[in-house]
Amino acid sequence: MLTQNQNTASQNWSPLYFLAALGAGGLSVTFFMYLMFWMPRTGRPVPVFEDLMSYFSASGGFGKATVVIAMAGIAVMTILHLYLMAFNLRQLSAFKETAAYQSLMGTNAETQLLAAPLALAMTINAAFIAGLVFVPGLWGVVEYLFPLALIAFVLVGIWSFKLLGAFLTRVFSDGGFNHKANNSFAQILASFTLSMVGVGMAAPAAMSKTPWIVATSLSLSSFMMMTTVIIAAVALVLAVRSIMEHGVNEEAAPTLMVIVPLLTVIGIALLRIDHGLHTTFEVHSSSGAIFLMLTRILAVQILFLMLGMAVLKRINYSAKFLTFEGKRSAGSYALVCPGVAISVMLHFWVNKGLVTNGVIEKFSTAYWIANIPALVIQIAMIILVVKLHRLHFAKGSAVGVAVPAE
Secondary structure, eight states: OOOTTOOHHHHTOOGGGHHHHHHHHHHHHHHHHHHHHHSOOSSOSSOOHHHHHHHHHHSOHHHHHHHHHHHHHHHHHHHHHHHHHHHHHHHHHHHTTSHHHHHHTTSGGGGGGGHHHHHHHHHHHHHHHHHHHHOTTGGGGHHHHHHHHHHHHHHHHHHHHHHHHHHHHHHHHHOOOOSTTOOSSGGGHHHHHHHHHHHHHHHHHHHOOOHHHHHHHHHHHHHHHHHHHHHHHHHHHHHHHHHHHHOOOSTTGGGGGTHHHHHHHHHHHHHHHHHHHHHHHOOOOOHHHHHHHHHHHHHHHHHHHHHHHHHHHHTTHHHHHSSTTSOOOGGGGGGHHHHHHHHHHHHHIIIIIIITTTSSOTTSHHHHHHHHHHHHHHHHHHHHHHHHHHHHTSTTTTSSOOOOOO
């Protein structure tokens, strides 16, 4: 029986609640964009603690505010991410002993379990960002950390392939895939997981000066990215056919925009791979080619955002799942990822695309106008996370109608 002290996330937990942790980790990255593109750094591809302190002491009010807001945002969102990861890992352990877990296995929803390694890959990425920002002298030992990071991502990748492999071998050998219930983009979650592992594997390629580390990073990340694209393409085709025949699953409708974070992660991985090829293997891409790549990615993201938002409006998703009077769905946290992803991609598009190619001047009026959409979306996602937390994690939030994710 529900009590006023219980919450929805505990009472009606599903693996999709790992998306809550993923969203918080992603928001920490949006704050890191301030430091990445708005402050100078010396001879490093990313800002570190020493850069922040030097810039803070030498800059005026705006510069100091930038550093304080960015560091505070990274700290708060990283702590929230770790808290939600601990909560979800405990819930996952208990969930495996329940009848609900047995009901999940053997259905299309089995791939929801891949939300766990997806969020764990974000944990590694978020921890690295927090280390750069808060740990003095970290860059001095970073070459020793890169192999450890690669090992960590390989282990997460193995976990991901184990979960995905169990699902695919079952449906390939025994059949039983429910095409009628595949009327969403939920199956693309598997590709999103692999891409998050892959982008983490690509990080040493962009930052290391050790050839064997760069080569290993390039090889592993390329393997993951190729796998990501193949699985995403198959899942997309199967899902579109089912949606057009049966209509979208209302509870899973936010997954229509999962292509947005998937493409942002792929785009960042491609930038990291390109940088590694440039610095270590003398393979040079033009700034114009990078601008075109980012523009094409952004164009596809906008198309899927338009589609997703139009469908959500038509089915009245907000009233059904985002109000205290409505139902509760862990899948609602899938709404955070596209916003975070488009905000991050806009930062890269403005800085690596427009500024690098001389279209606009950095820190000019046009530059700040171009940054407005990314900042507005970031703020909107913070507000959404707070609202979702009140709906799903606040005490007493379980009082009302709750629905399991499918």
